[in-house]
Amino acid sequence: MDIKSAIKDIKAGKVSPLYLCYGTEKHQIQEFVKLLQDQLVDRDQRDFAVATYDLTETPVEVVVEEAETLPFLVPRKLIIVRDSSLFMAGKEGGKLEHKIDALASYLNNPADHSVLLFLVNGEKLDERKKIVKAMKAAGTVLSFMPLGQNELVEWVIRGVEKRGCRMDREAAETLIAANGVQMTSLAVEVDKLCLYAGEGGLIDSAVVEQLVARSTEQNVFVMVEHIAGLKLDKALSIFYELLKQREEPIKIAALIARQFRIMLQVKDLARQSYSQQQIASQLGLHPYAVKVAGEQARKFEAAQLKAILNDLAQLDYKMKTGGIDKVLGLELFLLKLGA
Incomplete structure (x- = not known):
């Protein structure tokens, strides 16, 4: 089931007794948790109806016991379980020993007075684990990844x-x-x-x-966009504004290098027929950032990008060893790049 269908069902009163939400988009997950709370529990009853656990601190069998216990003064309760490492690759729960069989048994016959919600911060689940397969068969598993x-x-x-x-x-x-x-x-x-x-x-x-004030990273992002579009005056204007804000030239140079490195990586992966989503996953970037970097990269040849990165490496060395004034060195680099 996708997120939109799950939300539609919840608003229609069709709530699953089991949910597993995973992914890297924390804001969307928080919105989903809020939706469940708003639909299931009156605000003045949340002290009785909402329980939160962390599997790095609490064994999963305690969570199961909570789910099986009848609610007090409310018809149904919501149990939120965070850091659910037992659904991902690696050792379940770190130092704690979890009785996975207790959870597996509960999944086969979940209580109708409880909604059990697992939150997993990670790109993917470990599909080899029996508990993951059991959750997919018994409950609703939703992926919250960055939007395109x-x-x-x-x-x-x-x-x-x-x-x-x-x-x-x-x-x-x-x-x-x-x-x-x-x-x-x-x-x-x-x-x-x-x-x-x-x-x-x-x-x-x-x-x-x-x-809306831009962060230093976003200012550099826009500055590189202006350089790619041959708008040197606008690029220099942003550079001087960053200096007024007392940003360190070495940091600015490093952020410029990062953006050109991403452009080269995107260009290389796109040439190997990787999709935008695959590139984003490979580089650990948002799909939107990959799209913009791809558009910027099309204005440069791969050899040009490599030469620019080499120039930035040499500039970084000179700036850190006192071989050139940091502001002057970065200014000359931008003028050369624009030319």
């Missing part, structure tokens, strides 16, 4: 609309470019923009640029 570019843009627009405001696609893309792809920080920025716009207000790119 279009999905992320749509998620931002929906978030704005839920708050009673309006935002076009260009403004959403501007927000992602300025803030980055982390959904938690994007949600914070959406809240701020909607407070500024007011009920029914329109949030356009100009408003985003006015209110």
Whole structure:
């Protein structure tokens, strides 16, 4: 079952007694947990109806015992289990010994007065484990991985609309470019923009640029984008602004090198017919970042990217050994690159 279907079922009152949520997109997982809480438990009853466990501290048989115990003063309870390493590769639960058979037995006959929710922070489950197969057969297993570019843009627009405001696609893309792809920080920025716009207000790119401050990493990302587009004046403008903010030139150079390294890696993997999602997984990057890096990489030959990285390595050595003034060295590098 996919996430949308699971959410639709929950809102319709069709709640599974067993859920396993895994993936790296923590914000989406938190939203799913909140949805379950809101649908299952009244806010004033949560002290009685919601229990939270961590399998690095509590044996899984204790969780099973909690699930089998009748709820007190509430019709049904939600049991949230974090750090569920027993579903992933490696030793289950670290130092603790877990009685997996107790959980396996419970999965065969889950209590109707409990909803057991496991949260796993990891890209994939260990499909070789019997307990993973048992959970897939008995419950609802959901994957929460980073959204693609279009999905992320749509998620931002929906978030704005839920708050009673309006935002076009260009403004959403501007927000992602300025803030980055982390959904938690994007949600914070959406809240701020909607407070500024007011009920029914329109949030356009100009408003985003006015209110959303870029991090150093995002400034470097945009600076490289300007360099790739041969907009040297804009790239230098960002560089000088970073210096005004007292950013260390060595750090700026390292971030520039990181972006060009990603461009070279994306270009190389794309040439080997890797898909965007496969490249993102291989490099540990968000699909949106891979897409933008791919677009940037198309403006350079592989040999050019290697030469740029070599120049950056030499610049880094000179800056750290006093062979050149750090600001002047980075400025000359940008001028050479733009030329």
